[in-house]
Amino acid sequence: xxxxxxxxxxxxxxxxxxxxxxxxxxxxxxxxxxxxxxxxxxxxxxxxxxxxxxxxxxxxxxxxxxxxxxxxxxxxxxxxxxxxxxxxxxxxxxxxxxxxxxxxxxxxxxxxxxxxxxxxxxxxxxxxxxxxxxxxxxxxxxxxxxxxxxxxxxxxxxxxxxxxxxxxxxxxxxxxxxxxxxxxxxxxxxxxxxxxxxxxxxxxxxxxxxxxxxxxxxxxxxxxxxxxxxxxxxxxxxxxxxxxxxxxxxxxxxxxxxxxxxxxxxxxxxxxxxxxxxxxxxxxxxxxxxxxxxxxxxxxxxxxxxxxxxxxxxxxxxxxxxxxxxxxxxxxxxxxxxxxxxxxxxxxxxxxxxxxxxxxxxxxxxxxxxxxxxxxxxxxxxxxxxxxxxxxxxxxxxxxxxxxxxxxxxxxxxxxxxxxxxxxxxxxxxxxxxxxxxxxxxxxxxxxxxxxxxxxxxxxxxxxxxxxxxxxxxxxxxxxxxxxxxxxxxxxxxxxxxxxxxxxxxxxxxxxxxxxxxxxxxxxxxxxxxxxxxxxxxxxxxxxxxxxxxxxxxxx
RNA sequence: UGCCCGAUAGUAUAAUGGUAGUACGACAGAUUUUGGUUCUGUUUGUCUUGGUUCGAAUCCAGGUCGGGCAACCA
Numbered sequence: 001x002x003x004x005x006x007x008x009x010x011x012x013x014x015x016x017x018x019x020x021x022x023x024x025x026x027x028x029x030x031x032x033x034x035x036x037x038x039x040x041x042x043x044x045x046x047x048x049x050x051x052x053x054x055x056x057x058x059x060x061x062x063x064x065x066x067x068x069x070x071x072x073x074x075x076x077x078x079x080x081x082x083x084x085x086x087x088x089x090x091x092x093x094x095x096x097x098x099x100x101x102x103x104x105x106x107x108x109x110x111x112x113x114x115x116x117x118x119x120x121x122x123x124x125x126x127x128x129x130x131x132x133x134x135x136x137x138x139x140x141x142x143x144x145x146x147x148x149x150x151x152x153x154x155x156x157x158x159x160x161x162x163x164x165x166x167x168x169x170x171x172x173x174x175x176x177x178x179x180x181x182x183x184x185x186x187x188x189x190x191x192x193x194x195x196x197x198x199x200x201x202x203x204x205x206x207x208x209x210x211x212x213x214x215x216x217x218x219x220x221x222x223x224x225x226x227x228x229x230x231x232x233x234x235x236x237x238x239x240x241x242x243x244x245x246x247x248x249x250x251x252x253x254x255x256x257x258x259x260x261x262x263x264x265x266x267x268x269x270x271x272x273x274x275x276x277x278x279x280x281x282x283x284x285x286x287x288x289x290x291x292x293x294x295x296x297x298x299x300x301x302x303x304x305x306x307x308x309x310x311x312x313x314x315x316x317x318x319x320x321x322x323x324x325x326x327x328x329x330x331x332x333x334x335x336x337x338x339x340x341x342x343x344x345x346x347x348x349x350x351x352x353x354x355x356x357x358x359x360x361x362x363x364x365x366x367x368x369x370x371x372x373x374x375x376x377x378x379x380x381x382x383x384x385x386x387x388x389x390x391x392x393x394x395x396x397x398x399x400x401x402x403x404x405x406x407x408x409x410x411x412x413x414x415x416x417x418x419x420x421x422x423x424x425x426x427x428x429x430x431x432x433x434x435x436x437x438x439x440x441x442x443x444x445x446x447x448x449x450x451x452x453x454x455x456x457x458x459x460x461x462x463x464x465x466x467x468x469x470x471x472x473x474x475x476x477x478x479x480x481x482x483x484x485x486x487x488x489x490x491x492x493x494x495x496x497x498x499x500x501x502x503x504x505x506x507x508x509x510x511x512x513x514x515x516x517x518x519x520x521x522x523x524x525x526x527x528x529x530x531x532x533x534x535x536x537x538x539x540x541x542x543x544x545x546x547x548x549x550x551x552x553x554x555x556x
Numbered sequence: 557u558g559c560c561c562g563a564u565a566g567u568a569u570a571a572u573g574g575u576a577g578u579a580c581g582a583c584a585g586a587u588u589u590u591g592g593u594u595c596u597g598u599u600u601g602u603c604u605u606g607g608u609u610c611g612a613a614u615c616c617a618g619g620u621c622g623g624g625c626a627a628c629c630a
Contacts, residue, residue: 037630076630317569
């Protein structure tokens with residue numbers, strides 16, 4: 001009941017409003033959307049937003065979504081990208097109704113072009129691309145039509161057939177729509193419909209020598225599939241009149257295009273071109289580097305599909321451009337991981353603690369909850385003994401006020417174990433603290449504390465004898481400025497030099513010996529982590545997905 | 557200075573002519589065997605100038621600012 005009410009109160013975004021209106025008015029009886037990636041790269045979080053939007057909209061109104069690869073440019077597209085894109089969509093939790101390719105429609109598109117030629121609405125142009133660009137004019141200046149626009153329908157038909165047959169070289173001829181060279185909208189100044197490319201296509205092989213441009217493929221593909229709502233980003237707004245014009249002149253199913261603003265994230269770049277540069281210039285290890293905001297990078301970093309979907313839901317859908325704060329994405333992943341991550345203890349920078357009043361050679365197994373957020377949580381056993389490691393940063397010889405950790409004479413609780421008191425600080429000749437000698441309070445054992453003592457701080461720790469050495473990769477934001485694309489000079493100058501810090505020898509509690517790839521962990525007081533695929537038989541490697549919120553660090 | 561799109565707290569988003577609300581962030585407090593979580597509170601907003609109206613964030617006009625458009629890319 002409350003759930004239902006909540007649903008009713010939640011306002012619709014502008015696309016949902018359009019869909020509801022169209023359904024209500026009977027313009028459409030059902031919804032069919034599509035996600036149309038070009039298989040020339042990896043999907044990033046901006047694509048994830050589009051995926052959530054297209055699949056989410058159809059899902060909400062009982063419709064379906066097609067996956068359609070926009071593969072009209074053979075020189076940039078590859079089957080390998082098709083596979084990674086499909087894997088990413090499924091990982092995000094969506095399933096398409098049909099898997100289509102724009103290249104499936106090449107024959108039909110060719111027929112459409114012939115139709116337009118016959119209507120006197122398309123012509124073959126022999127100009128070079130430079131000449132065409134020059135004749136197009138400028139936004140403030142009308143373009144001029146050249147003599148090729150006067151070719152007869154018969155000649156155009158003949159030449160276009162020859163283009164298809166492979167009689168001409170790349171760039172020798174194009175097919176253009178005959179629209180309006182004086183239009184204030186540059187896209188309407190006799191746009192190119194077909195160009196010649198003697199290149200191998202990932203699906204049609206060497207069957208075609210001419211390939212349709214985006215504008216002559218996308219709308220018609222939507223129409224062929226009877227897509228009702230074709231959703232794209234705002235940079236396609238000026239293309240919409242063309243989209244509608246082709247559909248109208250061809251007299252085919254009237255799909256409609258709607259636009260929303262693309263996603264931008266602080267401390268990131270979002271264009272495929274820039275992401276590619278990061279990979280090629282080796283600022284990252286590849287498209288799947290955990291610092292990349294690609295879907296595969298986020299996955300390797302430890303982000304969950306649930307968190308990404310939640311994020312895409314929260315950022316909203318509008319037409320105005322925006323720059324979303326990274327903190328929102330971090331909030332989403334923390335919120336999910338807090339509920340599902342197994343709690344474990346790992347010391348990154350060890351400081352040895354000897355419990356002087358604890359018997360030598362003795363080990364006791366202490367219970368600790370796997371997840372305190374879960375009322376039915378399972379427990380694991382953590383070994384406690386005389387020699388332990390705690391974090392270097394959890395000790396200060398001359399602590400400031402409100403430092404609730406170890407300091408000479410100060411007491412702390414060791415998580416799930418005992419309260420200890422720091423009695424003595426051992427240093428080397430250079431004055432560096434090498435060891436703490438502490439005493440424990442036997443009556444203060446977790447779950448059976450009769451000591452009556454109250455301490456402010458609780459530390460994570462591991463037992464020296466049973467600690468597992470492991471590597472921990474600490475990832476941080478890739479850029480040191482909020483909007484690297486908007487800074488002076490090259491965006492790459494603003495890369496965060498500390499975006500990856502490797503801890504080579506961390507010490508983990510023994511329960512992590514059986515760490516699983518699909519499992520998520522919270523290293524107590526450190527953050528959320530997952531196993532990296534570089535893990536081998538003899539070395540565990542963990543990636544930090546995100547830190548814990550740290551109220552203390554902010555104050556100091 | 558052509559055409560198109562847009563402008564609500566720091567950020568994002570709602571209010572569809574009638575009380576400017578929500579989330580994230582920040583700050584403060586409570587709880588806590590994670591300085592986490594949870595809970596409570598505080599903070600800050602309708603780009604501007606006119607007009608229409610009993611009443612304008614909302615409608616109209618001018619301005620300002622931001623973004624997009626001149627690939628045989630998508």
